[in-house]
Amino acid sequence: QKEVEQDPGPLSVPEGAIVSLNCTYSNSAFQYFMWYRQYSRKGPELLMYTYSSGNKEDGRFTAQVDKSSKYISLFIRDSQPSDSATYLCAMSVAAGNKLTFGGGTRVLVKP
Amino acid sequence: GAVVSQHPSRVICKSGTSVKIECRSLDFQATTMFWYRQFPKQSLMLMATSNEGSKATYEQGVEKDKFLINHASLTLSTLTVTSAHPEDSSFYICSARLTSGGAGDEQYFGPGTRLTVT
Numbered sequence: 001q002k003e004v005e006q007d008p009g010p011l012s013v014p015e016g017a018i019v020s021l022n023c024t025y026s027n028s029a030f031q032y033f034m035w036y037r038q039y040s041r042k043g044p045e046l047l048m049y050t051y052s053s054g055n056k057e058d059g060r061f062t063a064q065v066d067k068s069s070k071y072i073s074l075f076i077r078d079s080q081p082s083d084s085a086t087y088l089c090a091m092s093v094a095a096g097n098k099l100t101f102g103g104g105t106r107v108l109v110k111p
Numbered sequence: 112g113a114v115v116s117q118h119p120s121r122v123i124c125k126s127g128t129s130v131k132i133e134c135r136s137l138d139f140q141a142t143t144m145f146w147y148r149q150f151p152k153q154s155l156m157l158m159a160t161s162n163e164g165s166k167a168t169y170e171q172g173v174e175k176d177k178f179l180i181n182h183a184s185l186t187l188s189t190l191t192v193t194s195a196h197p198e199d200s201s202f203y204i205c206s207a208r209l210t211s212g213g214a215g216d217e218q219y220f221g222p223g224t225r226l227t228v229t
Contacts, residue, residue, distance in 0.1 A: 045220070096218075
């Protein structure tokens with residue numbers, strides 16, 4: 001079993017819909033949680049960075065962390081075709097430590 | 112801010128030759144950089160952690176004599192693939208750690224280097 005599980009998708013939604021992404025993990029020592037967006041043949045772009053449990057909102061993006069359930073989520077409101085990409089969750093035990101990535105979810109937002 | 116560059120973006124080399132990939136943090140100093148490789152439609156796999164002025168720490172299964180890492184300054188780390196073979200063909204991505212001083216340290220990624228070994 002992988003340390004971080006993420007549904008590979010593809011997840012297809014119409015433009016304007018809410019995109020809901022999630023990851024589960026097994027290592028209770030993870031404290032820092034991140035979401036990255038990666039376009040084809042490009043490096044990952046940091047979207048959200050959270051510490052411990054709770055919610056964080058930034059524009060159209062909302063990240064949620066539930067450490068008791070070992071479950072994190074990313075919501076994208078008012079999705080746009082330009083949001084079509086692969087979304088990777090990542091987590092680490094301590095600040096600045098190496099990241100453990102999920103496998104990524106491919107998202108397609110159709111106009 | 113927090114921009115990381117990589118050079119070259121794409122390289123094709125012949126089997127048996129060596130290739131050097133550069134990773135630079137353009138607007139911040141990075142004491143720690145990380146090197147990943149990514150196969151098509153797969154996630155990133157950490158190869159090694161590079162610390163400025165000291166030896167890199169390699170992940171299990173990564174040959175340190177084949178993938179040479181040098182972190183000579185606070186803004187530059189290099190990965191050299193020695194005696195490359197076709198199975199080394201992959202997308203290599205670096206990241207640099209930005210010490211924010213707040214909730215934690217964030218990693219910013221370069222655009223990646225596509226290596227093809229013929």
